[in-house]
Amino acid sequence: MRNLSFTNRIAFYFILSTGFLVFLIFIATYQIVSTTVNNRVDQNLRAEATHHFSELIADHGKLVFRDLDEWREKEHNDLNVNPILVQIVDEFGNLIEKSPNLKKEQMQLKKGLTGYQIYNESLNSELVRQVQIPFYDGKLLEGYLLVATPLEAAKMVIQNLKDVMILTYPIALLILFFLAKFIASRSIQPVTEIIHTAETINKENLSSRVKLPSNKDELYQLSETINNLLGRIENAVIREKQFTSDASHELRTPLSIIKGTLEVLLRKSRTEEEYKDKIGYCINETNRLNDLLDQLLLLARQESNSLNTHPSNFDINSLLLDIINRYSIRICGKYIQVSFDFSKEILIHSDSNLLSIILSNLLSNAIKFSPENSKITISVSEKNQVVTCKISDEGIGIAENEINKIYEKFYRASLSGQTVAEGSGLGLSITKRLCDTLNIQLDIKNNEKKGTEAVLQIPK
Numbered sequence: 529m530r531n532l533s534f535t536n537r538i539a540f541y542f543i544l545s546t547g548f549l550v551f552l553i554f555i556a557t558y559q560i561v562s563t564t565v566n567n568r569v570d571q572n573l574r575a576e577a578t579h580h581f582s583e584l585i586a587d588h589g590k591l592v593f594r595d596l597d598e599w600r601e602k603e604h605n606d607l608n609v610n611p612i613l614v615q616i617v618d619e620f621g622n623l624i625e626k627s628p629n630l631k632k633e634q635m636q637l638k639k640g641l642t643g644y645q646i647y648n649e650s651l652n653s654e655l656v657r658q659v660q661i662p663f664y665d666g667k668l669l670e671g672y673l674l675v676a677t678p679l680e681a682a683k684m685v686i687q688n689l690k691d692v693m694i695l696t697y698p699i700a701l702l703i704l705f706f707l708a709k710f711i712a713s714r715s716i717q718p719v720t721e722i723i724h725t726a727e728t729i730n731k732e733n734l735s736s737r738v739k740l741p742s743n744k745d746e747l748y749q750l751s752e753t754i755n756n757l758l759g760r761i762e763n764a765v766i767r768e769k770q771f772t773s774d775a776s777h778e779l780r781t782p783l784s785i786i787k788g789t790l791e792v793l794l795r796k797s798r799t800e801e802e803y804k805d806k807i808g809y810c811i812n813e814t815n816r817l818n819d820l821l822d823q824l825l826l827l828a829r830q831e832s833n834s835l836n837t838h839p840s841n842f843d844i845n846s847l848l849l850d851i852i853n854r855y856s857i858r859i860c861g862k863y864i865q866v867s868f869d870f871s872k873e874i875l876i877h878s879d880s881n882l883l884s885i886i887l888s889n890l891l892s893n894a895i896k897f898s899p900e901n902s903k904i905t906i907s908v909s910e911k912n913q914v915v916t917c918k919i920s921d922e923g924i925g926i927a928e929n930e931i932n933k934i935y936e937k938f939y940r941a942s943l944s945g946q947t948v949a950e951g952s953g954l955g956l957s958i959t960k961r962l963c964d965t966l967n968i969q970l971d972i973k974n975n976e977k978k979g980t981e982a983v984l985q986i987p988k
């Protein structure tokens with residue numbers, strides 16, 4: 529059963545149910561026809577018996593036909609298809625008179641039966657339906673009237689019906705099976721098409737889609753769901769390819785810079801000053817490579833959902849102060865003024881390491897994209913169990929049409945390219961994902977006058 533195809537299985541269940549139904553209909557038809565035929569025979573026999581009984585009289589203690597000559601003349605001389613056989617016997621069963629169509633045969637009285645009786649009997653080894661009626665003269669039993677008719681014709685009708693049914697039943701089942709198979713295969717045609725399309729899809733050919741059926745039924749929904757799934761897989765694969773090529777490009781750049789610098793150094797001997805300068809440059813690039821690898825690792829861990837959070841209670845203001853201290857060299861280098869009121873303690877419950885990465889990325893961007901002698905404002909406020917942290921700069925800002933793209937991996941807005949080369953475009957992508965992990969709402973927008981503002985809404 530399990531090895532049957534879906535179409536054959538539907539066809540099988542279909543003929544199982546309809547086969548049973550047809551069987552019941554056949555049985556009912558057989559019963560109805562055989563009862564009707566038998567009733568008809570009995571009705572006929574009764575009418576004949578009543579007619580002949582009315583012709584009987586008792587003549588000096590003997591049962592006779594009222595007008596024997598006439599009776600002999602008109603009745604029962606030939607043996608037709610459904611002959612009526614008539615016979616009268618005395619109370620002991622001895623023959624008095626019989627219709628000529630009985631020829632040498634004689635019907636037997638069934639002793640022990642009282643009153644009007646109708647039953648099956650065998651006459652000359654053939655089945656007949658017989659009626660036996662006692663005749664009383666007053667209270668005296670004078671004899672019996674026996675009337676019979678052969679059951680052959682009725683039996684033949686019923687037997688023929690049975691034969692036809694036995695013969696047509698398997699044929700009907702076979703026709704039903706092929707019909708059901710045809711209908712089932714027509715019904716699952718769209719499924720077969722889905723299978724064919726799915727078979728043609730591989731990693732290189734993800735753009736194929738299942739053809740939508742014209743009826744908006746369950747199969748339409750299935751096809752649509754599969755198409756949506758294919759769309760999501762295609763996007764994921766495209767993103768994956770993009771990420772791999774971008775990542776390798778980003779890693780190759782600092783590596784080739786280091787390689788080139790070292791090769792140039794090797795070509796001839798240099799002054800100590802030059803060596804120090806070039807080696808310092810290489811160390812800088814190595815650090816960049818290191819940072820990039822760290823970020824890629826963090827992204828990979830986020831994407832594989834293996835990033836665990838360790839929430840604790842801590843003061844967000846002291847965390848911010850630590851981060852500002854870490855960036856103090858860069859801040860001082862650009863003569864940036866940082867305005868931040870950290871006097872008040874604001875406790876939150878979150879993962880301090882991950883929040884530190886988020887805040888570092890935002891502050892790093894604010895410093896990176898700000899001109900010298902500008903101002904960065906950091907403010908932290910608390911309302912309805914939500915802590916809002918704003919980092920605002922007076923930098924180059926982000927073009928409005930690019931503001932939605934800055935969270936994409938490796939995306940760097942056009943404005944930033946003109947001024948600052950540093951960076952891989954991974955910072956905000958990581959920041960956004962970490963915010964989602966920690967249930968923090970992140971919103972980056974341009975300030976009205978100048979620069980950008982990043983707003984974090986952290987649940988306490």
Ligand SMILES: Nc1ncnc2c1ncn2[C@@H]1O[C@H](COP(=O)(O)OP(=O)(O)OP(=O)(O)O)[C@@H](O)[C@H]1O
Binds near residue numbers: 944957980
């Ligand atoms: N404060 C900001 N002012 C102006 N532009 C910004 C600011 N923050 C982000 N951007 C824009 O968004 C882009 C993406 O930022 P993101 O932090 O992801 O990358 P990055 O800073 O260029 O590189 P990374 O952070 O990986 O070193 C930046 O390249 C820049 O164009």
Ligand SMILES: [Mg+2]
Binds near residue numbers: 889954956
């Ligand atoms: Mg950044």
